[in-house]
Amino acid sequence: xxxxxxxxxxxxxxxxxxxxxxxxxxxxxxxxxxxxxxxxxxxxxxxxxxxxxxxxxxxxxxxxxxxxxxxxxxxxxxxxxxxxxxxxxxxxxxxxxxxxxxxxxxxxxxxxxxxxxxxxxxxxxxxxxxxxxxxxxxxxxxxxxxxxxxx
Numbered sequence: 001x002x003x004x005x006x007x008x009x010x011x012x013x014x015x016x017x018x019x020x021x022x023x024x025x026x027x028x029x030x031x032x033x034x035x036x037x038x039x040x041x042x043x044x045x046x047x048x049x050x051x052x053x054x055x056x057x058x059x060x061x062x063x064x065x066x067x068x069x070x071x072x073x074x075x076x077x078x079x080x081x082x083x084x085x086x087x088x089x090x091x092x093x094x095x096x097x098x099x100x101x102x103x104x105x106x107x108x109x110x111x112x113x114x115x116x117x118x119x120x121x122x123x124x125x126x127x128x129x130x131x132x133x134x135x136x137x138x139x140x141x142x143x144x145x146x147x148x149x150x151x
Contacts, residue, residue, distance in 0.1 A: 010041045015052045025049045102127040
């Protein structure tokens with residue numbers, strides 16, 4: 001290999017590729033060793049004794065698989081998230097989720113007659129004003145203030 005260093009260098013320049021991409025036919029090593037001028041190297045390239053290897057490139061197969069999974073909604077766990085708490089879910093979306101859950105719970109309590117119509121109205125307004133953090137907080141409030149209907 002060291003005996004062909006200058007030939008490899010010249011071939012790389014002529015073929016306009018890197019030295020690692022120069023392929024020399026192992027059966028014709030003597031001919032390549034004898035070639036010392038650019039003209040002789042060009043002749044060997046023409047004969048096919050020296051060739052350039054194809055570019056390797058990077059496969060997109062894995063990227064395509066990941067893209068399909070992300071389109072399905074996978075690979076979005078806590079390890080993939082970055083930024084503030086409201087970066088992935090906006091403050092508005094978080095509020096909508098919370099208020100819908102609270103109002104659903106209040107409706108259920110009213111229809112089951114667990115709370116009075118009057119209590120329902122008051123709690124509905126409190127929920128709308130942002131008084132409760134969650135459904136559990138609403139239930140704690142009802143219990144603490146004795147607003148469950150006595151059956």
